[in-house]
């Protein structure tokens with residue numbers, strides 16, 4: 001298991017946001033972190049990328065306690081849910097800057113630009129870019145960083161259907177290259193069939209974890225249920 005969360009709990013002040021979260025991510029697998037708005041997806045990711053620290057429980061990467069790994073040593077590329085960029089740099093300057101930070105990553109920058117259809121936006125600064133193009137810039141940046149695990153928080157924001165397809169094929173390539181992928185979303189139909197495993201979150205606790213068929217078997221649900229149906233059935237059972 002490349003990444004493992006063991007009994008992770010997190011509170012903002014008195015407010016318990018995550019309770020006893022347990023799941024793992026293997027390399028060469030895509031894991032979907034799914035749940036409604038406010039379920040705790042971003043908070044879980046922040047704990048993994050060391051923006052926040054669990055109040056209880058531990059996180060391990062490659063068997064090492066996350067506490068002992070400096071943030072700069074995390075081999076994680078992360079697409080945040082809110083765009084982060086330099087106001088004064090053009091799109092191509094962002095890409096060149098990140099590529100210069102990771103010279104060992106032999107990825108072809110022009111290929112990424114072509115696949116994401118970024119050619120006509122290369123000399124624009126972020127304030128001139130549409131939401132979808134900004135999102136594609138973040139995706140391009142994530143590909144340029146050396147990483148073993150890619151984490152994408154609500155990556156479909158602002159993307160049109162063709163771009164969504166292109167992004168999904170990026171994720172499948174990551175998987176084929178033996179990288180781990182964690183993708184957080186509340187758009188269940190978009191990740192149906194893409195993910196090997198799902199972590200279903202509700203109000204900061206795990207409803208279910210495993211492959212879709214494992215979850216269907218465990219909770220004795222209709223084998224033909226869509227992912228959304230599975231999630232909604234589990235929520236209903238809990239109420």
Ligand SMILES: Nc1ncnc2c1ncn2[C@@H]1O[C@H](COP(=O)(O)OP(=O)(O)OP(=O)(O)O)[C@@H](O)[C@H]1O
Nearest residue numbers: 012017035036037038039040041042043044081186
């Ligand atoms: N800085 C903060 N201070 C206090 N509470 C917070 C803070 N950030 C988030 N929360 C609360 O933590 C809970 C989980 O939020 P989180 O952003 O992790 O959910 P999410 O599943 O990512 O939701 P979304 O899909 O809307 O992004 C919510 O109730 C939210 O209001």
